[in-house]
Amino acid sequence: MRPILTLAAKDFRLMLRDPRAGVILLLMPVLLVFILGLTVGGAFDPNKKEQLRISVVNLDAGLLPDAGPFPGRPWSDILLEDFASTADIKVELIPSREQAEALVHSGERAVVIILEPEFSDHMQRCSFVGEPLKKNPINPLYRDGIQISKLGVTVVRDPTQEVAAAVVEQVVQVALMRVVIPWMIGQAFEMIGTPPFMDKMKKYVPSLHLLPGDLLKSIGDAMQKGISGFFVDYDFRGKTWAKLTKSEPPPTKAANTSAYQSDGSGAIRRGAVRYQALVPSYTVTFAFFLVLVMGWLFAAERRHGTIVRLNAAPIARWQLLLGKLLPCFAVSLLQGFGLLIAGWVIFGMPLGSRPELLIPVVFCTSLAAVGLAMLVAAVAKTEQQVSVNGTLLVMVLAGLSGSLMPRYLMPEEMRRITRVTPHAWSLDAYSQLLTNPEPQTMIVWTACAALCGFGLVFLLIAWWRMSVEK
Incomplete structure (x- = not known):
């Protein structure tokens, strides 16, 4: 256990050398959600009917x-x-x-x-x-x-x-x-047919002056009935x-x-419903940006020869893997919970009827994200490869999964294809918990299991790749 904590502490110190990057990583999704919430209105609410x-x-x-x-x-x-x-x-x-x-x-x-x-x-x-x-x-x-x-x-x-x-x-x-x-x-x-009306008519039909009042009234009533019968x-x-x-x-x-109520709720008085879609979408998207952070750490250690020395050290590969995983996993959890809390406090986003289930969703999403980050870090050799390949992978997965565009706007076939990404499973769980008044817990737990499966598969491949490199 001690080698794992030692490696984790070392990577934490490397992260703290550039605190601005950490702040940007944590605050960027909040800022992006804020801007999109201002600009898109209720477009991200699938149940909203425009009025x-x-x-x-x-x-x-x-x-x-x-x-x-x-x-x-x-x-x-x-x-x-x-x-x-x-x-x-x-x-x-x-x-x-x-x-x-x-x-x-x-x-x-x-x-x-x-x-x-x-x-x-x-x-x-x-x-x-x-x-x-x-x-x-x-x-x-x-x-x-x-x-x-x-x-x-x-x-x-x-x-x-x-x-x-x-x-x-x-x-x-x-x-x-x-x-x-x-x-x-x-x-x-x-x-029509009232005495004032019939008096007016005498101007145009002079012979009406000769008729008695009872007959005039009968004629007036007949006029009403006749017009009504004509326009049935x-x-x-x-x-x-x-x-x-x-x-x-x-x-x-x-x-x-x-x-009248001022628009929205929360500290910035904006509509809360839109953030029930925006916050989970960008929580998931930015969780996978850890691919870049971990990739850069690995690439820097390769450049300085640290990886070679770690491989020669008397520690198991699984210890090396966990030691590298823990810092980014902690950052991912901080980012996920931080964005949900920001959505609740700043944007007035309701946390649903089962907020306690958000905890395993954040954990499982972070596991899948860190697993993919470890895989990319194990494959990429240089900072340039991390930047190009990692950014491309993150953006393609975000676009394919429905993180950047609501899945309900996608064709049915495309919605099925999104299941090949961990993002889609995470979004399913968030959707149930944040937008469904009576969330289907089976869907939530199924999504969590799928996310854990993605994470473990990514980690196993990364473990194998590190074994080959050794």
């Missing part, structure tokens, strides 16, 4: 006391329900105008819709007809759709994000049309889009509406 976010400030004061029986609640509620029941739309409620303007001015939101206090009142006054049939009517329609300013809707835009703002405004236009037009049609249709696919008395078109209203999706 268009509509940010709304609801200042609506509600209906006036004499508003009438319909709709019986603030029009803002109806509009927000329409947003939320539309597929792939997420409604975000911002509490104040000032906060909304600050978010737009800082570029965090491309556009915010503000429903002013008079929104319900103006919506209630929308009508196809004017005085005296409708008191203080508002006609919000114009060539391009709805004049939202007439309805008490203010749009706060970021001029640097015109395309995103235009998309949101178009969605708002469509939603307002679904809400406003059935209401205007329903009101107008109800007025529509109910003009309905004041909602579903009733007007005689269709089933979409289910209200309460989960699509939420209060």
Whole structure:
């Protein structure tokens, strides 16, 4: 045991001669994960369904006391329900105008819709007809759709994000049309045959003056029934889009509406879900960068003749192998656990329902990584060979395994091929523990067994190669 610890202590001292390299090796994956988390958003989340976010400030004061029986609640509620029941739309409620303007001015939101206090009142006054049939009517329609300013809707835009703002405004236009037009049609249709309507008609049909009131009422009722019978696919008395078109209203999706929250969690306030994919991907990738560290150590010792003297020393090959393995294995464990802790503390990444199982996954991943590092170190003769061959091997395995690109984006055949790499098995285990609410422990333990198998095979080949060299 003493020769092993002596060799390990020597390699530790060699590593400590260049502390900056060690710091870079430990901090580089954290920095890379941080940068990718900022830039890729939720692209690494396979379960995430992209939703268009509509940010709304609801200042609506509600209906006036004499508003009438319909709709019986603030029009803002109806509009927000329409947003939320539309597929792939997420409604975000911002509490104040000032906060909304600050978010737009800082570029965090491309556009915010503000429903002013008079929104319900103006919506209630929308009508196809004017005085005296409708008191203080508002006609919000114009060539391009709805004049939202007439309805008490203010749009706060970021001029640097015109395309995103235009998309949101178009969605708002469509939603307002679904809400406003059935209401205007329903009101107008109800007025057909009423005394004010028939009095208006006398201007165009003078003979109506000669008819008694009962007959006029009968004619008015017949006009409503006749128009309804002609347009059998529509109910003009309905004041909602579903009733007007005689269709089933979409289910209200309460989960699509939420209060404003600053993006993400953790110390940097970024989305945590993305890091459940990024952190394990780059934990695995950088674990195998130890190939370069160990390769350089071996190459330096060959250059200085140390390997020859070690081979001549009275120590077994397995002792030499373990003595060289332990320092890099410790560094790999430090790197793996450090990145998981950084993901939890800095990025707000949940550690899943079985965080204790992350310990064997990190150990087994490090064993496979150190095994491969020992193999490369035993084969490569010079620093140049380590740099070229080791870097190529690390990058090819990372790309092939799905560490650099999510595996769910790969073709099915390619996903099967990734199993030839230890990275893929490690990613399977991390995926179960970090993203599955009920992780399949059999998959985790199978992955750990596969990683240990890779590590032992690599070490046996390295042991054999060192035996041949001796």
